[in-house]
Amino acid sequence: xxGPRYPDLIESLPATVPFVGPEVxxxxxxxxxxxxxxxxxxxxxxxxxxxxxMQDEAAEIWKYADPTFFDLRAALAAHLNCTPANxxxxxxxxxxxxxxxxxxxxxxxxxxxxxxxYPTFNYHVSGFGGTLHKVPYRDDHEDLPTLLDKARxxxxxxxxxxxxxxxxxxxxxxxxxxxxxxxxxxxTVLALDEAYAEFAPAEAIPGIAIDDxxxxxxxxxxxxxxxxxxxxxxxxxADETIRAFDKIRNHFGMNRFAVAGALAALHDQTWLSExxxxxxEAKARIAAIAADNGLNALPSATNFVTVDCGRxxxxxxxxxxxxxxxxxxxxxxxxxxxxRCIRISTGFPADLDVLAECLPEALxxxx
Amino acid sequence: xxGPRYPDLIESLPATVPFVGPEVxxxxxxxxxxxxxxxxxxxxxxxxxxxxxMQDEAAEIWKYADPTFFDLRAALAAHLNCTPANxxxxxxxxxxxxxxxxxxxxxxxxxxxxxxxYPTFNYHVSGFGGTLHKVPYRDDHEDLPTLLDKARxxxxxxxxxxxxxxxxxxxxxxxxxxxxxxxxxxxTVLALDEAYAEFAPAEAIPGIAIDDxxxxxxxxxxxxxxxxxxxxxxxxxADETIRAFDKIRNHFGMNRFAVAGALAALHDQTWLSExxxxxxEAKARIAAIAADNGLNALPSATNFVTVDCGRxxxxxxxxxxxxxxxxxxxxxxxxxxxxRCIRISTGFPADLDVLAECLPEALxxxx
Numbered sequence: 001x002x003g004p005r006y007p008d009l010i011e012s013l014p015a016t017v018p019f020v021g022p023e024v025x026x027x028x029x030x031x032x033x034x035x036x037x038x039x040x041x042x043x044x045x046x047x048x049x050x051x052x053x054m055q056d057e058a059a060e061i062w063k064y065a066d067p068t069f070f071d072l073r074a075a076l077a078a079h080l081n082c083t084p085a086n087x088x089x090x091x092x093x094x095x096x097x098x099x100x101x102x103x104x105x106x107x108x109x110x111x112x113x114x115x116x117x118y119p120t121f122n123y124h125v126s127g128f129g130g131t132l133h134k135v136p137y138r139d140d141h142e143d144l145p146t147l148l149d150k151a152r153x154x155x156x157x158x159x160x161x162x163x164x165x166x167x168x169x170x171x172x173x174x175x176x177x178x179x180x181x182x183x184x185x186x187x188t189v190l191a192l193d194e195a196y197a198e199f200a201p202a203e204a205i206p207g208i209a210i211d212d213x214x215x216x217x218x219x220x221x222x223x224x225x226x227x228x229x230x231x232x233x234x235x236x237x238a239d240e241t242i243r244a245f246d247k248i249r250n251h252f253g254m255n256r257f258a259v260a261g262a263l264a265a266l267h268d269q270t271w272l273s274e275x276x277x278x279x280x281e282a283k284a285r286i287a288a289i290a291a292d293n294g295l296n297a298l299p300s301a302t303n304f305v306t307v308d309c310g311r312x313x314x315x316x317x318x319x320x321x322x323x324x325x326x327x328x329x330x331x332x333x334x335x336x337x338x339x340r341c342i343r344i345s346t347g348f349p350a351d352l353d354v355l356a357e358c359l360p361e362a363l364x365x366x367x
Numbered sequence: 368x369x370g371p372r373y374p375d376l377i378e379s380l381p382a383t384v385p386f387v388g389p390e391v392x393x394x395x396x397x398x399x400x401x402x403x404x405x406x407x408x409x410x411x412x413x414x415x416x417x418x419x420x421m422q423d424e425a426a427e428i429w430k431y432a433d434p435t436f437f438d439l440r441a442a443l444a445a446h447l448n449c450t451p452a453n454x455x456x457x458x459x460x461x462x463x464x465x466x467x468x469x470x471x472x473x474x475x476x477x478x479x480x481x482x483x484x485y486p487t488f489n490y491h492v493s494g495f496g497g498t499l500h501k502v503p504y505r506d507d508h509e510d511l512p513t514l515l516d517k518a519r520x521x522x523x524x525x526x527x528x529x530x531x532x533x534x535x536x537x538x539x540x541x542x543x544x545x546x547x548x549x550x551x552x553x554x555t556v557l558a559l560d561e562a563y564a565e566f567a568p569a570e571a572i573p574g575i576a577i578d579d580x581x582x583x584x585x586x587x588x589x590x591x592x593x594x595x596x597x598x599x600x601x602x603x604x605a606d607e608t609i610r611a612f613d614k615i616r617n618h619f620g621m622n623r624f625a626v627a628g629a630l631a632a633l634h635d636q637t638w639l640s641e642x643x644x645x646x647x648e649a650k651a652r653i654a655a656i657a658a659d660n661g662l663n664a665l666p667s668a669t670n671f672v673t674v675d676c677g678r679x680x681x682x683x684x685x686x687x688x689x690x691x692x693x694x695x696x697x698x699x700x701x702x703x704x705x706x707r708c709i710r711i712s713t714g715f716p717a718d719l720d721v722l723a724e725c726l727p728e729a730l731x732x733x734x
Contacts, residue, residue, distance in 0.1 A: 003580030004608055005524055005554045007473035013614040021619075023433035036430070045429045054624070055422045061596040061628070062412045063403070064589075066390035091458060091620045098617060106374035120619075127615050157372055187372045213370030222431075229428040229623035241371055247380040248494050250465060252388075252487075253458045255622040256596035257421070261428070 009107060009129045018120040022329045034327035035354040037345040040166065040196075040304045042226035044278050044348075046261060047271035050227065053264035054257040065259050067251040072263045076234060079266060082210040085239040088246075089254060093195055093218045093233040096245075098124045100191055100216060100235065101158065103244050105130035110154035114142045116167070116335030118193065121160050130158075137338060140298060140306075141170045144180045152185040159184075162193040164200045167333040167343045169300030174206035184214045189241075192217045195233075196302035198224030198272060199279060204301055213238040221258075223303055224272055225265040230258035279303045282346035289356045293363055304345040306333070313339035315366055322362030328355055376474060376496045385487040389696045401694035402721040404712040407533065407563075407671045409593035411645050411715075413628060414638035417594065420631035421624040432626050434618040439630045443601060446633060449577040452606040455613075456621060460562055460585045460600040463612075465491045467558055467583060467602065468525065470611050472497035477521035481509045483534070483702030485560065488527050497525075504705060507665060507673075508537045511547045519552040526551075529560040531567045534700040534710045536667030541573035551581045556608075559584045562600075563669035565591030565639060566646060571668055580605040588625075590670055591639055592632040597625035646670045649713035656723045660730055671712040673700070680706035682733055689729025695722055 022039065026032050036043065045051070073084035080087070090096035097120065105111055107129030113121060115134035125132050133154050135146045142165050151159045164171040177192075184190055194217055197205060208215050220233035232254065235242065265271075286305040287297035296308045309316040313336050320332050320342050332342045344355065389406065393399050403410065412418070440451035447454070457463035464487065472478055474496030480488060482501035492499050500521050502513045509532050518526045531538040544559075551557055561584055564572060575582050587600035599621065602609065632638075653672040654664035663675045676683040680703050687699050687709050699709045711722065 002553045003605065004471055004556045004611070006470060006611065007476075009473070010470055010611065010614060015610055015613050017434065017613065017618050019434075019619070021431065021434045023437065024435060027437065039431055041431065042429050045426075051425045051428075054425055054428070057596075058418045058421055059412075061418075061421070062409050062593045064388065064406055064408065064595045065598075067384065067386075067388045068391060070390065070394065091617060095617050095620055103373060103377055104371055106376070109374075186369045189371045226429045228431045229424075231432075231620055231622050238370065243382055244371070244373065244377065246382050246384065247377060250458060250462050251384050252386070253462055253598055255598050255625055257624045258622055 013127060018123045025324065025329065029325070031327065033329040035347060035351040036329050037347050037351060037355065038329035038331045039228070040223060040302065040345045041228045042223060042275060042303060043351065044226055044275045046226040047265050047268035049268045049271070050225070050261040050265035054261040057257050057260040061256055063256065064252050065254045065256045069254070069259060072259055075263055075266050080236060082236060083239070086210050086242055087234050087236045088242045088249070089232065089234050090249065091253060092222060092231040093193060093220045094120050095231070096218055096233055096235045097121050097191070099245055099249055101125055101128050101130065102248055104157045104189060110156040111158045111160070112147050112151045112154065112156045113160040114147065116333050116338050117142065117160060118162055118166060119334065137168065140168045140338065141165065141172065144172060144177065145183065148180060148183045148185070151188045156188050158189050158191055160191050160193065162195065164196040164204060164301035166196065166302065167306060167331070168338060168341070169298055169302045169304055169306045171200055171204040171301040173203050175203070177206040178208065181208070181212070181214065188214070190215045194218060195220045195223055199276060199303050200301040210236070211238045213241060216241055221262045221265055224275060225262070226275065227258070227261055227265060230255065230261055232258040232262045279346045282352060285349070285352050286344050286346065286355070289352065289359060293359050298341070304343050306341045306343050308341050311340060316340050316342055318366035319362050322365045323358055326358040326361060328358050380494060385490045392691060392696065396692070398694065400696040402714060402718040403696050404714050404718060404722065405696035405698045406595070407590065407669065407712045408595045409590060409642060409670060410718065411593055411642045413593040414632050414635035416635045416638070417592070417628040417632035421628040424624050424627040428623055430623070431619050432621045432623045436621070436626060439626055442630055442633050447603060449603060450606070453577050453609055454601050454603045455609045455616070456599065456601050457616065458620060459589060459598040460560060460587045461487050462598070463585055463600055463602045464488050464558070466612055466616055468492055468495050468497065469615055471524045471556060477523040478525045478527070479514050479518045479521065479523045480527040481514065483700050483705050484509065484527060485529055485533060486701065504535065507535045507705065508532065508539060511539060511544065512550065515547060515550045515552070518555045523555055525556050525558055527558050527560065529562065531563040531571060531668035533563065533669065534673060534698070535705060535708070536665055536669045536671055536673045538567055538571040538668040540570050542570070544573035545575065548575065548579070548581065555581070557582045561585060562587045562590050566643060566670050567668040577603070578605045580608060583608055588629045588632055591642060592629070593642065594625070594628055594632060597622065597628055599625040599629045646713045649719060652716070652719050653711050653713065653722070656719065656726060660726050665708070671710050673708045673710050675708050678707060683707050683709055685733035686729050689732045690725055693725040693728060695725050
């Protein structure tokens with residue numbers, strides 16, 4: 001009795017996961033976290049209108065969702081000033097990044113990203129057999145000119161840029177991205193991950209013609225709109241690129257609660273503004289807590305604050321471990337020199353009280 | 368300015384969809400359907416406990432779901448008499464079929480299915496460059512011995528069997544499937560789609576050792592449990608095969624409502640029994656309506672009834688069109704000779720009243 005015969009590509013893949021979830025850590029430590037500040041979720045949650053829309057949708061949950069997402073795409077098109085043909089919905093940006101990688105990357109094809117940028121993108125590239133070329137951060141920012149130089153050098157099909165950046169929270173100005181567009185090599189696509197766009201200053205958002213085939217942008221309802229557990233995001237760009245997703249996507253794969261909630265959330269921009277205000281307050285508080293402990297918070301255009309622990313990666317990892325042991329779920333960059341930092345998501349004042357209580361102890365234990 | 372460079376495989380794929388959703392048809396006809404009986408959804412809906420669990424989950428929707436699905440896999444393991452390591456959750460059987468195809472099928476690899484079986488499976492095989500070999504139905508049943516012969520002849524990595532069968536509603540006995548297992552060629556995996564298992568007689572469910580690496584089974588909360596719009600299904604089989612999914616799946620891709628609802632739904636087997644009773648009543652009524660119109664209903668082990676319109680595919684397509692024009696959403700098999708039939712999902716008595724009203728008119732118009 002023999003088992004499955006996996007292709008060489010599948011055999012070569014590690015059975016690792018891009019991230020360990022906090023629930024796994026909670027089971028390991030035998031207690032729930034006191035403060036959940038590690039996954040850049042929004043504890044402020046979605047608009048009450050979105051909550052109501054999702055709860056009302058229970059009566060319709062016996063039906064598959066409309067696989068064209070007619071209403072939601074129309075609303076997004078109005079919001080983004082484009083047409084529904086420029087938008088594809090997907091199972092979060094994670095799912096959509098998987099689709100764009102599958103659409104463009106055949107085994108051996110070159111792909112460029114920053115060393116230490118979003119691991120789930122790398123997971124997809126490896127999963128489809130692409131060859132990753134990594135460019136270092138420059139002063140804690142993604143280095144777009146060098147990313148594009150690397151794309152030209154390697155003939156990359158795809159370049160990944162997150163703006164604002166995760167895990168550092170830094171950003172490039174929209175003007176810099178616009179100016180760099182002409183340096184995109186022929187036949188390279190820039191995947192612009194704007195998961196944190198709602199938190200960014202207006203000047204961080206580039207103006208890019210919707211029909212520019214060199215760029216595809218990714219947004220989500222997981223961050224500003226507070227619906228990470230619903231798994232709904234979208235990609236937008238040239239209609240021909242968007243249409244290609246229809247060749248491979250799981251057409252009946254979206255959850256009705258997510259679709260209904262996203263539509264209602266999009267219509268409640270007042271709630272979004274209030275969340276952004278709460279996030280800004282929390283970011284100031286995290287920076288103050290860091291300063292109280294002699295640490296430096298990086299400027300952030302996201303819903304998290306990356307805090308420089310002032311020494312090397314080993315030290316920051318010890319601080320992180322100390323926080324986790326004390327019930328504070330946080331994460332940190334994977335790669336030096338960014339791994340001198342820990343990454344703290346915004347939370348309610350009570351969550352940050354726990355951080356304020358535990359950080360000094362974690363620092364002492366690490367020293 | 369050039370656009371994306373798609374690999375040859377992607378260029379070769381049609382931009383078609385496996386199914387057109389009823390919402391598209393409703394927009395085309397300018398009116399909602401009077402009876403939604405085409406997608407084998409369960410209008411009886413999920414358990415009230417599942418509805419409550421999903422509505423309660425709104426308070427947690429700001430968090431990503433536990434990517435290991437610890438609680439739900441433990442409950443499923445108890446239900447299936449296996450271990451959590453034998454179970455992988457996914458975005459409906461559609462999503463899981465995509466994963467198993469991606470795990471096993473490299474471009475050019477042979478895959479075997481029945482001619483006229485589930486199109487979404489074929490969509491995934493084509494999408495990953497597999498070569499589909501199709502075996503005709505035999506007397507409206509999938510022909511397992513011939514499927515396995517074809518697998519041996521072509522060296523297939525994967526054979527698809529749905530039991531009970533969609534679109535015909537027929538089934539093979541579990542004993543026949545068990546007896547056929549030894550004919551599975553070395554290195555071939557049987558993907559056993561049991562989406563409709565809850566509606567089947569006990570004798571239709573084969574006893575297969577959970578650690579048998581030749582078989583992987585697929586189940587869903589979309590049909591019996593009434594949660595099609597939640598998109599949650601599972602595959603179960605040998606732990607090594609299940610572990611391979613972790614190499615490629617979208618770990619943070621599942622919706623929290625779906626996970627919470629599935630757990631509550633699984634615990635309410637009383638509700639499931641009541642749904643099955645309602646489905647059985649509705650199947651008897653559909654058969655009676657068919658008989659009243661001189662048509663023959665096939666026996667069904669699912670939540671739909673396939674009705675033989677007694678002539679050829681052109682005639683059945685006209686009947687289908689007539690029903691759709693009159694507001695009855697139904698579907699039909701794609702391939703001759705099964706396309707002499709239309710497929711009618713079970714519904715409430717009021718839905719079937721609409722069917723009873725419209726079927727004679729549709730038949731007259733088609734004649």
